[in-house]
Amino acid sequence: MPSYSFRLNGRPVSVESWDPAQPLLYVVRNGLGLLGSRFGCGLGQCGACTVLVDKQATRSCSLPVSRAAGRDITTIEGLGTPASPSRVQAAFVAEQAAQCGYCTSGMIVTATALLSRTPKPTSDQVKQGLSGNICRCGTHTRILRAVMRAAEA
Numbered sequence: 442m443p444s445y446s447f448r449l450n451g452r453p454v455s456v457e458s459w460d461p462a463q464p465l466l467y468v469v470r471n472g473l474g475l476l477g478s479r480f481g482c483g484l485g486q487c488g489a490c491t492v493l494v495d496k497q498a499t500r501s502c503s504l505p506v507s508r509a510a511g512r513d514i515t516t517i518e519g520l521g522t523p524a525s526p527s528r529v530q531a532a533f534v535a536e537q538a539a540q541c542g543y544c545t546s547g548m549i550v551t552a553t554a555l556l557s558r559t560p561k562p563t564s565d566q567v568k569q570g571l572s573g574n575i576c577r578c579g580t581h582t583r584i585l586r587a588v589m590r591a592a593e594a
């Protein structure tokens with residue numbers, strides 16, 4: 442069976458798949474057991490599945506595993522831990538920026554990429570940067586506060 446190798450959260454991994462078009466999201470969740478990245482729309486439209494690919498926020502539901510080969514992938518699990526959260530994760534907790542939490546990992550990963558590109562964004566830049574991530578619970582105000590808090594940390 443064809444196999445694909447990449448770095449995942451700082452560690453080399455190799456996965457087998459008959460289908461080179463299998464979405465990276467399925468490989469990460471079902472094959473590697475990392476459940477933080479969520480399946481929302483499966484169409485690249487909601488952002489729930491966002492991971493970092495070579496530091497770029499990327500919809501893992503729309504990225505074939507074959508195109509992940511050789512890349513550096515970071516999921517929400519690779520950003521921090523409950524004991525040692527990243528500054529964005531800590532800010533989301535401090536601002537209680539989640540209701541159901543389904544969008545939260547995608548929001549945090551997208552915000553992490555945004556802050557690495559633009560360390561001191563305006564609120565309009567944050568709104569623009571997260572405009573492709575949908576929160577069905579309407580937590581946008583707290584999410585915006587959390588990202589601005591992380592930028593100031």
Ligand code: FES
Binds near residue numbers: 483488491501503
């Ligand atoms: S599940 Fe990937 S963008 Fe919605």
Ligand code: FES
Binds near residue numbers: 538539542575
């Ligand atoms: S907190 Fe429920 S979808 Fe965002």
